Structures are given as structure tokens and as C-alpha cells.
Amino acid sequence: MKSISFITKNNNKIYSFEMLKTLLYFIEYDFSYFKEQCRELLKDAKKSHYISEKKTHALISIISKSHPFIEASINEIYNNIVTDCIIDDICLTEGRTIEDLWLRYISPKNAFEKALFSRLSEYRTNKAVNQWQGIVKAQEYAIAKVAFIFNGEACSVPEANARCKYFDLANTVASKEMGISSSESSFVKKYSVSNMPNSVFILNKPAKDIYKRIEHMLDYSGAEDTAAECNAFKAFDSLKGLARPDEKEMFSFIESLKNLPDDIYLPGSFKALIDFEIEKMLENGLMLLQCKKCNRYFKKDENYSERYCYRVKSTGKSCREEFELENFKNSEENIIAEKCEKVSQKLIKIIDKDISKSEFQEWSEYLNKLKSNIQAGNSTHDDLKGFLEHTEKMYGIFPE
Ligand SMILES: [Zn+2]
Numbered sequence: 001m002k003s004i005s006f007i008t009k010n011n012n013k014i015y016s017f018e019m020l021k022t023l024l025y026f027i028e029y030d031f032s033y034f035k036e037q038c039r040e041l042l043k044d045a046k047k048s049h050y051i052s053e054k055k056t057h058a059l060i061s062i063i064s065k066s067h068p069f070i071e072a073s074i075n076e077i078y079n080n081i082v083t084d085c086i087i088d089d090i091c092l093t094e095g096r097t098i099e100d101l102w103l104r105y106i107s108p109k110n111a112f113e114k115a116l117f118s119r120l121s122e123y124r125t126n127k128a129v130n131q132w133q134g135i136v137k138a139q140e141y142a143i144a145k146v147a148f149i150f151n152g153e154a155c156s157v158p159e160a161n162a163r164c165k166y167f168d169l170a171n172t173v174a175s176k177e178m179g180i181s182s183s184e185s186s187f188v189k190k191y192s193v194s195n196m197p198n199s200v201f202i203l204n205k206p207a208k209d210i211y212k213r214i215e216h217m218l219d220y221s222g223a224e225d226t227a228a229e230c231n232a233f234k235a236f237d238s239l240k241g242l243a244r245p246d247e248k249e250m251f252s253f254i255e256s257l258k259n260l261p262d263d264i265y266l267p268g269s270f271k272a273l274i275d276f277e278i279e280k281m282l283e284n285g286l287m288l289l290q291c292k293k294c295n296r297y298f299k300k301d302e303n304y305s306e307r308y309c310y311r312v313k314s315t316g317k318s319c320r321e322e323f324e325l326e327n328f329k330n331s332e333e334n335i336i337a338e339k340c341e342k343v344s345q346k347l348i349k350i351i352d353k354d355i356s357k358s359e360f361q362e363w364s365e366y367l368n369k370l371k372s373n374i375q376a377g378n379s380t381h382d383d384l385k386g387f388l389e390h391t392e393k394m395y396g397i398f399p400e
Pocket residue numbers: 291292293294295296308309310311319320
């Protein structure tokens with residue numbers, strides 16, 4: 001399993017996810033249940049005059065499952081996701097703008113209207129954007145990028161890589177032309193587990209032990225006033241005399257590192273993490289293929305060259321199994337058709353000798369009837385095989 005571990009700015013938990021699988025899950029995630037439930041919540045809120053906190057929490061836990069980034073950022077970036085989805089839904093179903101709704105709720109009569117009004121005011125003053133639309137956009141983006149790189153016939157990893165870079169460059173060119181600054185949000189920063197901004201919380205126990213050892217060494221004078229380059233060494237200046245801890249402490253430190261990933265990433269945005277997952281997938285030779293039957297994407301398997309997926313459908317079979325069955329049927333049909341032709345040719349050779357013209361006529365008619373019965377599902381290939389073998393025995397025309 002190739003996984004990516006990441007943190008967000010204000011969350012002290014490390015999240016890990018399996019690359020490719022997470023991307024596939026997200027591009028196929030059906031948000032309609034969440035949307036429907038938000039609509040139900042709106043109906044309730046109109047009656048009760050407030051947005052139920054309990055139901056809001058339940059909805060938040062539903063949408064958190066669509067992607068680990070959403071789960072990690074639910075209190076940071078997506079804290080108003082439910083209200084935003086409700087506002088988006090009202091705008092769409094009633095054909096209203098944000099301005100229309102803002103005017104409607106300008107004198108809020110209850111807690112529900114107050115909640116909507118305060119959120120609409122935040123949009124109007126550019127203090128916030130609609131978080132729900134942000135997620136919809138992220139999914140749209142991931143789908144488009146996956147299609148750009150992987151749709152149609154299978155390609156090589158270097159080709160997929162070039163397509164990925166082309167897609168990214170097109171976005172950079174457009175951003176530059178449109179004067180959109182994306183430098184901060186497009187980055188994914190790499191950390192080791194011990195030099196992240198929140199390492200002291202994640203490695204809490206050893207961080208405390210270290211503090212006890214170095215407390216007396218720290219020199220706080222002029223700690224804040226120098227340029228970044230000097231600041232980088234400021235802490236080190238206090239630690240010049242730092243000796244390695246004794247064996248026991250080192251052992252307990254090693255223990256606390258266990259189960260923690262070596263590399264941890266801090267994505268500047270959801271888009272940056274989606275881009276990063278695709279980049280890492282290609283780096284590890286993990287590719288997607290588009291199924292010829294259902295058009296959905298699936299993980300390319302080195303030992304399987306056909307473009308049929310392994311998802312089990314309502315038929316109880318996967319596209320791959322269906323394809324193999326058809327293929328087998330086709331090859332079986334070809335073998336039998338060939339045999340019919342051979343037996344028929346042999347019979348023609350013995351017409352007027354061992355078989356009369358009218359007998360051959362009857363034989364041909366019976367064969368055709370049998371073939372149409374197979375097509376209709378009333379006879380089987382085994383019936384036809386049996387008939388051909390019977391013919392061979394009867395006229396002494398055995399296969400060479
Ligand atoms: Zn399929």
C-alpha cells in the first residue's frame with residue numbers, strides 16, 4: 001500500500017490515506033444524499049425557526065467521509081458546509097442570487113434567518129466563500145484532471161506524466177494571464193515527523209523530555225527580531241552543547257517514532273493535495289484505466305492488459321468477468337461454426353454416393369433450425385456438437 005500522510009495547519013492529527021484509491025473514491029463520491037439531507041434540514045428549519053445542531057453534526061460526519069482532506073479540515077475550512085449547502089440549494093431551486101437572499105433576510109425574524117443572514121453577509125463582504133461549492137468544484141476538478149490524463153486507450157507512465165504536467169501548465173498559464181495568485185495554495189510542503197510546526201504536540205512525550213534537558217540552555221534574548229535566514233539557526237545557537245541522550249531515553253524516543261510516517265505533507269489547499277496524489281501515483285507507477293464497458297476508472301493491473309474493470313455490477317458479475325465470458329462464448333462459437341462447415345463440405349463430397357441430394361437438403365435444414373434454436377436459447381452448443389458427431393458416425397466421415 002502506497003500511502004500519503006498529511007497534516008493541516010490547525011489540526012494536530014496526522015492523516016494517512018492510500019494513494020489512487022482515495023482519488024478514485026472521491027471522483028465517484030455521490031454527494032446527492034448529503035444534498036438531500038441538507039434540503040430536509042432546511043424544511044425542518046423553516047418550521048422550527050432554527051438549524052438543528054445535532055442534525056448539522058450528523059451531516060458533517062457524512063461529508064467528512066468523502067475525502068480525508070475534508071475530514072481533516074472540517075473545523076478549519078468546512079465549518080459552515082451545511083449552511084452553505086442550504087444557501088446554495090435555495091439559490092438554485094428558487095433561481096435567486098446571494099443579493100436576493102440577503103435582502104430577504106435583512107431583518108431576520110428568528111435564529112434560522114439570522115444564521116443565513118450572517119453567512120450571506122460574509123459572502124457579500126468577501127470574508128467567506130461558499131464552502132459547499134468549493135467541494136463540488138474540487139470534485140469537478142479531480143474528475144476533469146483524471147479524464148485528461150487517463151481516459152481512452154491505455155498509455156505509458158511517461159505519457160501520463162506528460163499529460164499531467166500539460167494540464168498543470170495550462171492551469172498556471174490561465175492563472176497568470178488572469179492575474180490569479182496561486183503560489184501559496186498550490187504548494188505541498190514536506191516535513192519529517194520531527195520538524196513540523198506541530199511536532200511538539202504529535203511527539204508530545206519525547207518533546208517534554210527534551211524540554212526538561214534543554215530548558216536551562218535556552219537563550220531568549222533577541223528571539224524575534226532577525227531575518228528568517230538567521231532565525232533558522234537561532235534555536236541551534238542555544239543547543240550548541242546538546243549531547244546525545246542516554247541509551248534509555250534514546251530507546252524510548254525510537255519507540256515513540258514507531259508507527260509514525262517518515263514524510264508528512266502540509267497541503268496549501270485541497271487542490272494542491274489532489275494534484276499531489278496524482279503526482280505521487282505516477283511517481284510510483286500507479287495508473288488508472290477507463291473501463292470499456294462502464295466507462296468508470298479502475299487501477300491498472302500489471303498482469304491484466306484488457307480495459308475491463310473488476311467492479312461487481314447488479315448482474316452479479318464484473319465487467320472483466322462479463323468480457324471473459326463473451327470472449328469464451330465467441331471462441332466456442334467459432335470452433336463449432338468451423339466444425340459445421342467441415343462436416344457440411346464432407347457431406348457434399350459424398351452426395352449421390354452415401355447420401356442423396358434430398359437427404360442432404362433435410363440435413364442442412366435441420367442444422368439451420370438447430371442454429372436458430374441456439375440463438376433463441378432453446379438449444380445448446382452441446383446439442384449441436386452431438387448432432388455433428390452423430391452425422392460423422394452415420395456417414396462414416398470422421399475428422400482427420
Ligand atoms: Zn467496468
